[in-house]
Amino acid sequence: MKSYIKYSSILLMLFFLIQPLAAQKTKVRSKKGNKITVNQNTDLKLAQQYFQKGEYEKATPLFKKLYEGSPTNSYNYRNYLKCLVFQKKFDASQELIKNHFKKKKNDPSMYIDLGYVYRQQEEPKKAEEQFNKAISKIGNNANEARSMASVFNQLEEPDYVIKAYKKGRDMTGDQLAFAYELAMTYKKQGDYENMVGSYLDYVQVKPQKVQQLKNEFQGLLKMEKYKDIIQSKLYKKIQKNPDELIFPELLIWFFIQEKDFDSAFMQVKALDKRMNENGMRVFDLAQSALIENQFDASIDAYQYVIDKGIDNPMYVNAKQALVGAKMKRLEYNNEYNEEDLKVLEQDFLTMLDEFGRNEKTTGTMKRLSQLYANYIFDLDKAIAILEEIIAMPNAQKQIKARSKLDLGDYNIMKGDIWESTLFYSQVDKEFKDDILGEEARFRNAKLSYYTGDFEWAQAQLNILKASTSELISNDAIDLGVFIIDNLGMDTIPTALNMFARADLLIFQNKAEESYIILDSIETMFTGHALADDIAFRRGTIEYKKRNYEKAAEYWEKVVAEYLTDILADNAIFNLAELYERHLNQTDKAKEYYSRILIDFPSSLYTAEARKRFRRLRGDNIN
Numbered sequence: 001m002k003s004y005i006k007y008s009s010i011l012l013m014l015f016f017l018i019q020p021l022a023a024q025k026t027k028v029r030s031k032k033g034n035k036i037t038v039n040q041n042t043d044l045k046l047a048q049q050y051f052q053k054g055e056y057e058k059a060t061p062l063f064k065k066l067y068e069g070s071p072t073n074s075y076n077y078r079n080y081l082k083c084l085v086f087q088k089k090f091d092a093s094q095e096l097i098k099n100h101f102k103k104k105k106n107d108p109s110m111y112i113d114l115g116y117v118y119r120q121q122e123e124p125k126k127a128e129e130q131f132n133k134a135i136s137k138i139g140n141n142a143n144e145a146r147s148m149a150s151v152f153n154q155l156e157e158p159d160y161v162i163k164a165y166k167k168g169r170d171m172t173g174d175q176l177a178f179a180y181e182l183a184m185t186y187k188k189q190g191d192y193e194n195m196v197g198s199y200l201d202y203v204q205v206k207p208q209k210v211q212q213l214k215n216e217f218q219g220l221l222k223m224e225k226y227k228d229i230i231q232s233k234l235y236k237k238i239q240k241n242p243d244e245l246i247f248p249e250l251l252i253w254f255f256i257q258e259k260d261f262d263s264a265f266m267q268v269k270a271l272d273k274r275m276n277e278n279g280m281r282v283f284d285l286a287q288s289a290l291i292e293n294q295f296d297a298s299i300d301a302y303q304y305v306i307d308k309g310i311d312n313p314m315y316v317n318a319k320q321a322l323v324g325a326k327m328k329r330l331e332y333n334n335e336y337n338e339e340d341l342k343v344l345e346q347d348f349l350t351m352l353d354e355f356g357r358n359e360k361t362t363g364t365m366k367r368l369s370q371l372y373a374n375y376i377f378d379l380d381k382a383i384a385i386l387e388e389i390i391a392m393p394n395a396q397k398q399i400k401a402r403s404k405l406d407l408g409d410y411n412i413m414k415g416d417i418w419e420s421t422l423f424y425s426q427v428d429k430e431f432k433d434d435i436l437g438e439e440a441r442f443r444n445a446k447l448s449y450y451t452g453d454f455e456w457a458q459a460q461l462n463i464l465k466a467s468t469s470e471l472i473s474n475d476a477i478d479l480g481v482f483i484i485d486n487l488g489m490d491t492i493p494t495a496l497n498m499f500a501r502a503d504l505l506i507f508q509n510k511a512e513e514s515y516i517i518l519d520s521i522e523t524m525f526t527g528h529a530l531a532d533d534i535a536f537r538r539g540t541i542e543y544k545k546r547n548y549e550k551a552a553e554y555w556e557k558v559v560a561e562y563l564t565d566i567l568a569d570n571a572i573f574n575l576a577e578l579y580e581r582h583l584n585q586t587d588k589a590k591e592y593y594s595r596i597l598i599d600f601p602s603s604l605y606t607a608e609a610r611k612r613f614r615r616l617r618g619d620n621i622n
Helices: 001-027 038-053 056-069 074-086 091-101 110-119 126-138 141-152 158-174 180-190 192-205 207-221 222-239 246-257 261-275 280-291 293-307 315-333 337-354 362-376 379-391 398-416 417-430 435-450 454-464 470-489 495-506 510-523 531-544 548-561 568-581 586-599 606-617
Strands: none
Touching: 038 056, 056 074, 056 126, 074 091, 074 110, 091 110, 091 398, 110 141, 126 141, 126 158, 141 158, 141 417, 158 606, 180 192, 180 207, 180 246, 192 207, 192 222, 192 435, 207 222, 207 246, 222 246, 222 454, 222 606, 246 261, 261 293, 280 293, 280 315, 280 398, 293 315, 315 337, 315 398, 337 531, 362 379, 398 417, 398 435, 398 495, 417 435, 417 510, 435 454, 435 495, 454 470, 470 495, 495 531, 495 586, 510 531, 531 548, 531 568, 548 568, 568 586, 568 606, 586 606
């Protein structure tokens, strides 16, 4: 038995020794059936290396050998030809071409190769004569045009690639044929105008490839001169092909990329009427416009859906979305008068009268409570609405929890601190491992800060630093650092107590009382580290009062005098937003957004500042 095992082991070793030698003699069949030996593979790799390095004298004998071993292999033939041409062996090149095509008298690529040799000899007329001869041979077979264009492409003759495809179109009678190939050729030439046209032909034939077109157009939209080209060609396609939906849809997409929601709305509305749809497209556009803070277009679009009638399936959604959009416009612009508030209040009440106060309208009810609390300053009405939501048996748990969080805030505004912490604690207990629970804990910690219980607040904030919500985590870190920095300065934290009291008054919309305390801190504690925080809070107060020039003064003071302090990037971002939204100074806004990117690359505002800077600069952002 042992001898048998030993003998088997020897046989196995011999097998592994012999196997590589046998593999060297193995012949592999190519797709065309030609036999390629290992030696030929080695020659080919070596020839390619020499060719790529420009060592044509060394590559020539290898490609010649490969070509002679396989005369029907066009790759070896054409590289052999190029080697001869690059060495200016033009007679030998022509001889090779003639010999190669002796058995292929009807193959028009011979004329292309001859033209190529003439082109290298700097005889353009002779080259063009041969190229045109080749083009003239294209029949009504699409494959002929494609094959010839491929040869022209290998020889880097893009103009004749295009001519070949166009001749193919004429011969086959299909003016949309080869659209993708033409688009790629035009792109290679840098002829983006014709590339756009060809891509539109392509999606007309293959609408499922529309995303590929959008990806290509995204790059062009960064260049102003191509925007008009895309828009113009889309309009022409719509006029020429009125039954093709792909083109009006692309035009709508184009306007959305340009943030031109008014024009997009006109197109979507026309498409909705033409297709006799239920307004879903228009509703979706309204949602997109709202995300981009394009409130007028969004509101007009929602209203269009509402006007389709109460029996329309989108009616209720559009009604609720409309009042939500009006509320968001108020919050974003911070521009309103007493009459505006009354009109918006009535819009909410009318909507709730129509659909009732139930689990389906809790979102609208909650927004109305925010209007009462933060703008009309009727806290009793705000609280009553939220209590109504909480009492609904079928309302979602999450909306009830968010209502309790707002109830906590509104009770703070009323001065009922203990009632507030009760609501926060209820949400914390019910959503212990949820972001809602973390939000409740943060609000409780902030409430402790307002009331001067800094140690307990700090303990909670330390836990919240690890929050799954980046926003809560960052807010917890900011407030925690602020407390530590200022708590350690005084044995008795009088200044910090006063400042926390001022913060509470700002939250309660008691601006004048807050100002008095901030002034007192500066008088009592000259040169205190809270100086930058005081200037920043004054800017916040003036912003809430809509005194934008005054707010800018205070925030610019923070930037000028306290650039190395923690609030500098906050002040810079606020200034950028202020100049963009309210003071209509785009250049100033861009300047401040860019300062965030340059001076504070690790700021929490960096991503948003980059997005807004690019938008103001005119970039297209997805």
